[in-house]
Amino acid sequence: AQKVTQAQTEISVVEKEDVTLDCVYETRDTTYYLFWYKQPPSGELVFLIRRNSFDEQNEISGRYSWNFQKSTSSFNFTITASQVVDSAVYFCALRSNDYKLSFGAGTTVTVRA
Amino acid sequence: KAGVTQTPRYLIKTRGQQVTLSCSPISGHRSVSWYQQTPGQGLQFLFEYFSETQRNKGNFPGRFSGRQFSNSRSEMNVSTLELGDSALYLCASTSPRQDSKTGELFFGEGSRLTVL
Numbered sequence: 111a112q113k114v115t116q117a118q119t120e121i122s123v124v125e126k127e128d129v130t131l132d133c134v135y136e137t138r139d140t141t142y143y144l145f146w147y148k149q150p151p152s153g154e155l156v157f158l159i160r161r162n163s164f165d166e167q168n169e170i171s172g173r174y175s176w177n178f179q180k181s182t183s184s185f186n187f188t189i190t191a192s193q194v195v196d197s198a199v200y201f202c203a204l205r206s207n208d209y210k211l212s213f214g215a216g217t218t219v220t221v222r223a
Numbered sequence: 224k225a226g227v228t229q230t231p232r233y234l235i236k237t238r239g240q241q242v243t244l245s246c247s248p249i250s251g252h253r254s255v256s257w258y259q260q261t262p263g264q265g266l267q268f269l270f271e272y273f274s275e276t277q278r279n280k281g282n283f284p285g286r287f288s289g290r291q292f293s294n295s296r297s298e299m300n301v302s303t304l305e306l307g308d309s310a311l312y313l314c315a316s317t318s319p320r321q322d323s324k325t326g327e328l329f330f331g332e333g334s335r336l337t338v339l
Contacts, residue, residue, distance in 0.1 A: 145327060153311055154226075155330035201266065209256065209279040210268035211328065 112137045114204050116214035123192055124222050131187040131217045133202030139163075142206040144178065144185045149199040149216070158200075161185065192221045225250065227331035229314050235337045241302040244334045248295050248316030255297040256328060257289060260311040269312075272297055301336075309338045 113136040123129050135144065146158040159169065161178050169176050173190045189196050199218050203211040228247040236242050248255050257269035268281040272291035289299040295316075301308055312335075315328035 147330075152332055153313075153335070154332040155313065155315070155328075157327045157329065160327050203266075209254075209271040209273075210281065211256075211258075211266075212268075213258075213266035215265050 112139075112142075112204050112206060112212040114202050114212055114214035116202055116217050118217045119215070120218045120220070122220045122222065125193060126191050127221075129189045129192050129196075129219060129221075131189075131200050131202070131219070133185045133187065133214060135183050135185065135202070135204045137204060137206050139206035142204060145203040145205070145211065146176065146185075146187050147201045147203060147213075149201065151198075155201065158187075189219070192219075194221050194223050197221045227314055227316050227329055229312075229331035229334050231334060232332065233335050233337075235339060236304050237339050238304055238306060240304050241300060242304060242336060243298055243300045244312055244314075244336075246297045246299075246314030246316075246331060248297070248314075249318075249329055252316035252318060252329070253295050254317040255291055255295065256315045256317075257297070257299050258313045258315065259283075260313060260333070261307075261309070266313075269299065304338045306338050309336060311335050 115134045142163045144161045147155040149155050166178050175188045177186045197220050199216045201216045202214040205211050230245045254273045256271040258266050260266045270280045270289050271278050275291045286302045291297045311333040313333045315330045317326045
């Protein structure tokens with residue numbers, strides 16, 4: 111069975127602060143894919159990143175960075191110098207050898223001006 | 224390039240009725256997935272279609288069904304609606320350049336169903 115845990119329900123920060131979202135996953139498969147999605151109030155899930163289980167390199171994209179650690183089954187996401195537009199719900203998701211994504215419960219990020 | 228389009232965006236039904244939701248994937252995408260999002264259960268997988276074939280189904284009762292047409296458009300149907308079916312129903316498609324087991328999903332804005 112696959113499981114994704116996002117222990118942080120809500121995070122509130124002041125603009126320009128950094129914020130890190132935790133994601134811990136469980137799977138018995140050796141090949142799997144991890145994703146992060148952003149859901150703004152409009153409802154659409156916006157794809158942010160995909161990593162496969164064989165690529166543990168950390169990645170940076172602008173103010174976003176991801177830390178994948180297979181040893182601790184974690185795939186954490188950091189927003190550097192947060193902005194009000196970063197306010198959204200962020201979901202971590204896992205997919206292994208089937209066609210469905212297993213999502214975490216999501217973390218609501220509120221960035222105050 | 225148009226994104227995933229879902230219709231209707233909002234709808235209100237009463238218990239016992241049935242509802243059909245529509246999803247048009249991104250042009251050229253052949254894999255379509257459906258997810259239900261509720262405050263209590265979060266995002267849950269409903270089913271996935273590829274070339275008019277259902278390849279995987281989530282743990283939902285038989286009242287939830289779907290289909291995909293030859294143009295890749297998909298519909299899902301919920302019969303005998305219950306209050307607990309109130310949710311945001313999200314549709315997603317996957318680029319044909321990627322295996323739908325590995326590629327990212329592109330989501331629509333969803334259809335928000337309220338059952339009274």
